[in-house]
Amino acid sequence: MKRDSLTRLSRTLQYTWVLALFVFIAAPMLVIIVFSFDANRFPTIPWGGFSLEWHRAIFNDEMVIDAFVNSAVVGLGTAVFSTLLGFAAAYIDYRWRFRGQSSFVLLVAIPPAVPATILGMAMLAFLSRVGLFGRTETIMACHVAIAASFAMAIIRLRLGELGADLEQAAWNLGASPFTALMRVVVPFCKPALIASFFLSAAVSFDEFMIAWFVGGVHETLPVRILNLLQGQVNPKINAIGTVVLVISITLVLVAQRFVGVKAGRTAATEPP
Amino acid sequence: MSDPFVSLQAVEKRFAGHHAVRGINLDIAAGEFIAIMGPSGCGKSTTLRLIAGLDEPTAGEIRIGGQSMKGIPAYQRDTPMVWQSLALFPFLSVADNVAFPLRMKKIGADSRRKRALEWLDRMGLAGMAERQVSQLSGGQRQRVAIARALVTEPSILLLDEPLSALDAHLRTRMQTELARLHRELRITFVYVTHAQSEAFALADRIVIMGDGVIQQVGKPQDVYREPVNAFVANFIGMNNLVSGQVLSSGADYVEVLSSHGAFKVPTAQPLQTGAPASFVVAGDRVSLTAEGTATDPHLPRIDGTVLGLEFVGSTQTVFVEVAGASEFRVQKQQHEIESLGLVPGRRVSLSWDPRHAWLLPQAA
Numbered sequence: 001m002k003r004d005s006l007t008r009l010s011r012t013l014q015y016t017w018v019l020a021l022f023v024f025i026a027a028p029m030l031v032i033i034v035f036s037f038d039a040n041r042f043p044t045i046p047w048g049g050f051s052l053e054w055h056r057a058i059f060n061d062e063m064v065i066d067a068f069v070n071s072a073v074v075g076l077g078t079a080v081f082s083t084l085l086g087f088a089a090a091y092i093d094y095r096w097r098f099r100g101q102s103s104f105v106l107l108v109a110i111p112p113a114v115p116a117t118i119l120g121m122a123m124l125a126f127l128s129r130v131g132l133f134g135r136t137e138t139i140m141a142c143h144v145a146i147a148a149s150f151a152m153a154i155i156r157l158r159l160g161e162l163g164a165d166l167e168q169a170a171w172n173l174g175a176s177p178f179t180a181l182m183r184v185v186v187p188f189c190k191p192a193l194i195a196s197f198f199l200s201a202a203v204s205f206d207e208f209m210i211a212w213f214v215g216g217v218h219e220t221l222p223v224r225i226l227n228l229l230q231g232q233v234n235p236k237i238n239a240i241g242t243v244v245l246v247i248s249i250t251l252v253l254v255a256q257r258f259v260g261v262k263a264g265r266t267a268a269t270e271p272p
Numbered sequence: 273m274s275d276p277f278v279s280l281q282a283v284e285k286r287f288a289g290h291h292a293v294r295g296i297n298l299d300i301a302a303g304e305f306i307a308i309m310g311p312s313g314c315g316k317s318t319t320l321r322l323i324a325g326l327d328e329p330t331a332g333e334i335r336i337g338g339q340s341m342k343g344i345p346a347y348q349r350d351t352p353m354v355w356q357s358l359a360l361f362p363f364l365s366v367a368d369n370v371a372f373p374l375r376m377k378k379i380g381a382d383s384r385r386k387r388a389l390e391w392l393d394r395m396g397l398a399g400m401a402e403r404q405v406s407q408l409s410g411g412q413r414q415r416v417a418i419a420r421a422l423v424t425e426p427s428i429l430l431l432d433e434p435l436s437a438l439d440a441h442l443r444t445r446m447q448t449e450l451a452r453l454h455r456e457l458r459i460t461f462v463y464v465t466h467a468q469s470e471a472f473a474l475a476d477r478i479v480i481m482g483d484g485v486i487q488q489v490g491k492p493q494d495v496y497r498e499p500v501n502a503f504v505a506n507f508i509g510m511n512n513l514v515s516g517q518v519l520s521s522g523a524d525y526v527e528v529l530s531s532h533g534a535f536k537v538p539t540a541q542p543l544q545t546g547a548p549a550s551f552v553v554a555g556d557r558v559s560l561t562a563e564g565t566a567t568d569p570h571l572p573r574i575d576g577t578v579l580g581l582e583f584v585g586s587t588q589t590v591f592v593e594v595a596g597a598s599e600f601r602v603q604k605q606q607h608e609i610e611s612l613g614l615v616p617g618r619r620v621s622l623s624w625d626p627r628h629a630w631l632l633p634q635a636a
Contacts, residue, residue, distance in 0.1 A: 168326055169359035171346040173420065174376035180347075183372075187363045 029245060036238035043238065054239035064240060067224035070136055071205055074220060078143040078204035079197045085144065086151025086196055091185065093152075094159040108152050111145045119146075120213030127214055134216025142214055143204040150203060151196035154259055158192035159185075195258035202251035205244070275338075277302035277460050278323060278428065283332035285318050292318040294484035295332065302427070305454050305461040307475035309468065311507065315484040316464045320430050323462065325349045336428070347376070352421035353430040356437065358413050360405045360420070367392065367401035370420045377424065391419040395449075411442045418453070428460040435470060447473055468508065472496070480504050498630050502550055505632065510555040512600045518543045526631065531596045535572045537629040550632045556603040557628040560590065560612060563619035571623040576600060578618045581609065590614060592622060 031043075036055065040048035058064045089108045093101065111119065123142050127133045132141075162185065170180035186193070208222035215223060221244055228234050276299035285293040293315040300306050308316045321327045322334060325346035334341045341349065352373065360369050367388045374384035392401055395415040405413060414434065421429055431450075435443045451474055454461050465471050471478050472492045480487045480495060482503045488495055499505040505513045516530030521542040527534050528549045537551040563575055576594035588609055592600040600622055604614075614620070 163357060163359070165355050165357045165359040166361065168346070169353070169355055170361075170372075172324055172326065172351070172353050173373040174347050174350070174424070175372075176345075176347050179376065184361060187361075190363070 032238050032241040033245070035235075036242040038235075038238075041235055042233065043235070054235045055242075058236050058239045058243070061236065063219070064221075064224055064236070067219045067221045068243075070139075070215075070218050071221040074136055074140045074143060074211070075201040075204040077137075077140040078147050079201040081140070081144045082147035082151045082200035082203075083155075083193055083197045085148040086153075086200075087155050087186075087189065087193065089148065089152040090156035090159055091181075093156060094162075109149050111149050116207075116209035120210040123210060124213045133214060134218060136215075136218050139211045139215050139218065139220065140204075142210045143200075143207055146207070146210075147200035147203040151200055154196045154199065155189055155192045158189050162188050191258040195255045198251045198255035198258070202248055202255065205251065206248055275302075276300055276335075277304075277337060278462070279333075279335040280319070280323075281333045281335070283319075283322060283329045283334060285315070285322060285327060286330045291484055293322070293329075296481075296484075296486050298479060298486060298489065300460060300462065302460055303458045305463065305474055305476045306479060307463045307465060307471035307477075308479045308481060309465060309471050309507070310481035310487075312466065314481040316466075316481050317432055319481070320353070320432055320462060320464045323428075324351045324353050324430055350424065350426050351428050351430055352424065352426050353432060354417050354421050354434040356433040358417040358437070360413060360416060362405055364405070365401065366397065366403050366405060366408065366416055369405065369416055370423050372420060373424045387423055388419075391423045392416075395419045410438055411446065414438060414442075414446055415449075418450075422453070422457070426459065428462065431461065431463045431465075433465055434463075436465075436467070443470070450474060480507060482507065497554060499552060500633055502632060505550070505552045510601065510603065511552040512555060512558065512602075513550055513552050515548070515550040518545050518547045518549050520545060525626075528631075531598075532574045532594060533572075535629065536626045537631045538627060539631045551629045552632065553624050553629050555589065555601045558600065558602045558622050558624050560592075560602055560604065560608075560614070561621050561623070562612065563621050565621070568623075572626060572629075573621050573623045574600070575619065575621050578614050578616050578620060580616050581614065592620060594622070 034047075035043040037050050037052070038048050039051035039053065089104075093105055098104075119142070123138075124133065127138055132138050166188065167180050167184055170184040171177065175183060206222065207220075208226065211220040212223045212226070219227065221240065225237060225240055225244070228237055228240075278298075278300040280296055280298040282295050282297060283293060284291075284295050296315075296319065298319075308319060310316045318327060322329050323336070325341060325344060325348075336349065336351070361372065364372065367385065370391055371384040371388040374387060379387075389398075389401055392398060395418060397412060397415055397419070400408065400412065400416075405416065408416065414437075417434070434450075435446050438446060447470055450461070450463075454474075461474075463471070463474060475492060477489060478492050478495050479489050480503075487507075488500045488504045490498075495504065496508055496510070499508060499511060502513060502515075505511045514528070514530045514532065514535065516528045519527040519529040519534050521527070521539075521544070523542070524538060524540075525536050526539050526543050526549060527536050528551060535551070537549075543549060574594050576592040579591040579593045579599065582589045582591070584603070587603050587605055590602045590604055590609070592602060594600055602622065604612075612620075
């Protein structure tokens with residue numbers, strides 16, 4: 001009897017805690033979304049009625065559109081190159097045993113661990129010296145440095161499920177090592193490749209600090225938002241925030257969908 | 273063998289700090305079904321991988337079809353293998369798995385699909401072509417793996433413990449299937465296994481490997497009846513090994529003194545008195561009687577205690593503990609066991625026809 005009510009109390013507290021957590025995280029985002037559709041110029045209560053005015057305004061703001069295009073280009077480029085580099089790094093680590101292997105893995109894994117401010121300043125100092133400062137490609141290169149390490153982690157995990165036999169079986173059946181790589185290893189890693197593509201895009205799309213340091217006149221969307229905020233309070237920010245939020249969450253959700261695919265369900269070696 | 277199809281000459285394989293294969297010579301005839309057996313770690317799988325080119329020998333030479341395989345990579349050897357793990361491609365359909373080797377040979381899509389379907393049909397998998405590998409049962413996957421290996425019509429098939437993942441019933445069925453395929457295709461099968469029943473049932477010749485070297489090569493019944501050394505005698509679990517010294521040596525027999533007494537064993541050549549000698553008696557050649565009941569006093573005899581019984585189909589293996597904490601294994605039909613009333617703890621006498629004892633040619 002007593003145990004029952006205790007369990008119920010504990011259960012209630014747990015749910016309350018989780019709910020409070022979600023409210024704490026989600027409420028500010030919800031506020032942004034709600035006020036982006038508010039007819040009022042300043043986010044105040046009561047609500048001034050539904051309006052698409054601010055959304056329309058950002059699509060007419062050339063600087064926002066430019067920033068959005070920059071973000072999209074950088075994000076797409078980052079996704080492509082991080083996935084390629086991440087795959088290469090993961091495959092090297094999976095396939096060969098060599099001296100300095102752990103240092104190699106550490107080298108790939110370290111960039112996200114470095115504070116973005118430090119990384120941004122270092123990049124700025126380095127890139128301005130070699131004359132690459134202030135280009136979208138520069139932002140992309142810096143984002144690749146960070147996102148490639150996530151990509152490698154995801155792809156390496158998947159490669160760990162590829163037994164040694166599968167690739168060797170391909171050689172045994174007449175595939176050259178390169179053909180086996182393209183026809184067996186890459187298809188096997190496909191879910192992880194897709195996941196790392198979208199996650200890398202999301203990492204790049206959200207990244208502010210480095211883009212701000214090295215981008216020069218090329219603003220990405222997060223940089224544009226901050227610059228808007230530094231001026232006067234502008235109701236367009238809520239609208240931009242909503243758009244960014246939707247895109248980021250979509251990217252991450254797509255990535256999640258693929259990273260969660262378990263090998264066991266499709267592997268040939270599954271015990272009967 | 274005048275013209276071996278596969279020839280291994282003084283082949284060695286060393287891995288970092290580990291000598292997996294220490295110099296083996298083996299000729300395999302075209303169309304032969306050869307089984308390589310041995311305990312785990314004896315180098316049998318490594319030998320298969322060396323033939324397939326998945327590992328390069330550290331020393332020695334491998335020739336296939338008269339051609340040296342030195343420097344020829346695995347993908348140019350045409351030595352398909354059936355893997356213990358099956359190694360089917362999980363992201364391809366059944367038909368695409370079977371067609372994979374044809375695709376690697378740049379055979380057109382229509383033709384390779386047709387040939388893949390033919391092989392699926394032949395392996396009793398008609399209608400499974402579009403399935404995913406994960407939707408198949410263990411036995412069906414096994415057939416897909418075999419079809420995939422044979423679809424290019426190779427002249428050799430390598431099998432690495434292919435049936436070890438199947439249950440006993442399926443294993444027997446697949447064994448029959450493999451025997452049929454070998455009969456029909458008349459190509460060389462090199463079959464690595466640790467299961468004696470598979471090797472003895474299927475192979476023309478058996479290679480027993482131990483400790484990285486070949487211990488014995490021969491027809492199954494020869495290896496079974498006439499092991500060349502104690503390793504083989506022990507590995508073929510149905511043998512009972514008795515070790516001792518030569519007491520006396522006659523024209524066609526030696527008398528071996530062991531801890532169980534002195535026994536006469538036939539031999540081709542006389543041995544020196546006092547030299548170490550071992551002989552084996554196959555488990556199905558030993559007769560059992562209740563202890564003390566009259567047997568021919570001229571026959572060799574050892575007394576012991578029944579330790580336990582183990583079912584092997586219609587026969588049972590009787591484990592008998594004899595002096596010196598050693599053990600005899602004797603195969604008996606079920607009805608013999610019943611009529612003798614063999615239960616653990618019962619005292620029995622073991623005896624055999626001396627002609628059925630086999631003296632190991634190499635000292636143990």
